[in-house]
Amino acid sequence: xxxxxxxxxxxxxxxxxxxxxxxxxxxxxxxxxxxxxxxxxxxxxxxxxxxxxxxxxxxxxxxxxxxxxxxxxxxxxxxxxxxxxxxxxxxxxxxxxxxxxxxxxxxxxxxxxxxxxxxxxxxxxxxxxxxxxxxxxxxxxxxxxxxxxxxxxxxxxxxxxxxxxxxxxxxxxxxxxxxxxxxxxxxxxxxxxxxxxxxxxxxxxxxxxxxx
Amino acid sequence: xxxxxxxxxxxxxxxxxxxxxxxxxxxxxxxxxxxxxxxxxxxxxxxxxxxxxxxxxxxxxxxxxxxxxxxxxxxxxxxxxxxxxxxxxxxxxxxxxxxxxxxxxxxxxxxxxxxxxxxxxxxxxxxxxxxxxxxxxxxxxxxxxxxxxxxxxxxxxxxxxxxxxxxxxxxxxxxxxxxxxxxxxxxxxxxxxxxxxxxxxxxxxxxxxxxxxxxxxxxxxxxxxxxxxxxxxxxxxxxxxxxxxxxxxxxxxxxxxxxxxxxxxxxxxxxxxxx
Numbered sequence: 001x002x003x004x005x006x007x008x009x010x011x012x013x014x015x016x017x018x019x020x021x022x023x024x025x026x027x028x029x030x031x032x033x034x035x036x037x038x039x040x041x042x043x044x045x046x047x048x049x050x051x052x053x054x055x056x057x058x059x060x061x062x063x064x065x066x067x068x069x070x071x072x073x074x075x076x077x078x079x080x081x082x083x084x085x086x087x088x089x090x091x092x093x094x095x096x097x098x099x100x101x102x103x104x105x106x107x108x109x110x111x112x113x114x115x116x117x118x119x120x121x122x123x124x125x126x127x128x129x130x131x132x133x134x135x136x137x138x139x140x141x142x143x144x145x146x147x148x149x150x151x152x153x154x155x156x157x158x159x160x161x162x163x164x165x166x167x168x169x170x171x172x173x174x175x176x177x178x179x180x181x182x183x184x185x186x187x188x189x190x191x192x193x194x195x196x197x198x199x200x201x202x203x204x205x206x207x208x209x210x211x212x
Numbered sequence: 213x214x215x216x217x218x219x220x221x222x223x224x225x226x227x228x229x230x231x232x233x234x235x236x237x238x239x240x241x242x243x244x245x246x247x248x249x250x251x252x253x254x255x256x257x258x259x260x261x262x263x264x265x266x267x268x269x270x271x272x273x274x275x276x277x278x279x280x281x282x283x284x285x286x287x288x289x290x291x292x293x294x295x296x297x298x299x300x301x302x303x304x305x306x307x308x309x310x311x312x313x314x315x316x317x318x319x320x321x322x323x324x325x326x327x328x329x330x331x332x333x334x335x336x337x338x339x340x341x342x343x344x345x346x347x348x349x350x351x352x353x354x355x356x357x358x359x360x361x362x363x364x365x366x367x368x369x370x371x372x373x374x375x376x377x378x379x380x381x382x383x384x385x386x387x388x389x390x391x392x393x394x395x396x397x398x399x400x401x402x403x404x405x406x407x408x409x410x411x412x413x414x415x416x417x418x419x420x421x422x423x424x425x426x427x428x429x430x431x432x433x434x435x436x437x438x439x440x441x442x443x444x445x446x447x448x449x450x451x452x453x454x455x456x457x458x459x460x461x462x463x464x465x466x467x468x469x470x471x472x473x474x475x476x477x478x479x480x481x482x483x484x485x486x487x
Contacts, residue, residue: 016273016275017275017276020272020273020275020276020281021275021276024276024281024284028284028285028286029284129330129331130380182280182313182325183324183325184315184323184324184325185283185284185288185292185313185314185315185323185325186284186323189276189280189284190276190277191277192277192280192313192325192328192330193325193380194325194326194327194328194330194378194379194380194381195328195330195331195376195378196328
């Protein structure tokens, strides 16, 4: 059977790259009035084949927890989710998923500034390299170790979670793009469009949920 | 702390750079005064300088992307004015990455990002690459190279993981050609261009190792001339004409202190100043 697997990895301790990005965006580039929070994850999204979801997640969990290409248990926490045929139903009954790891990215919204009552959105912005063979290299690495499970598609990149003040999803996407894409010395920070690309992979309206 | 940079070459030390002292020594060896300029010194002091060098290293620990955090630093406002006034600015390795991320290079649209220094692409490995390479001097457009002749083959060391000049915009390449901005290209020991590894050690477009702005006063180069400023720094097994010079210097310390292949980048400033 085929299953989709998502691996999110984050440092256990303070991520100094995030600290630097935060200071640069809010103080040097003056996005302090719209950026309320920032986090960074290394992510691998893949399609796997195996006997069933249980077999797939166990094989992936065994490899990624021991291979420092993906995680180092001394310094990382991670979330591994497999969605596919044969997985048990979630509590809400909406989605059949299996989970491993001690990270919950779906609940990780690190606010650094008081958001007030304005609309607040968390945008996940995935950055990857153009014309890179890194995805294939990650898939090859896993396929060499999984045994009984294979990875057929792989997409890897860095995901920046940006919590922004915005008037709706489109406005949030526009603001995130402005902060992320480096167009000039005074515009954008997180990627250089001449060798990197970005995609907003999800937007969550935080105004509608508890911020605790 | 220095209270004046008048008549001196200022070598900017951002947090994390590590070639500032050797850059100062190389400039002094060329016959000019030079001092380290810490990034948080009063910006107006920079305006007095004769020239500015951004040395190699890992400014801000290469966080986010090599050179990008330094490119947003307050001191870069002053350096932007300095460069636009036509004064000499040289970025070496990480310094080149800062100049590209600041949009001073290629400088076709000032402070706009028209290039990147992307991760190396090599046929049999990935990541950091450290070796001596040959580069060919092209044109006579750049003031940092006026002591070299067109076609000169210069052996220099490189040490980087992100040194691949690249752009998504074909027009930028055409404009750089038109303006003779690609002033250093990776080549063989006899000056032939070869786009494959290891002659082109990082997959750089057009074999570019150094690119200047259209006016020729700002140069971003990935090789390290300050590490090739004395003959003693040249490896004995280097190929080409420098091999003979280096081997003849063996056991003769007085000759070992002779000029190396990279010193002329700094000495070019004197020619620029004296006409």
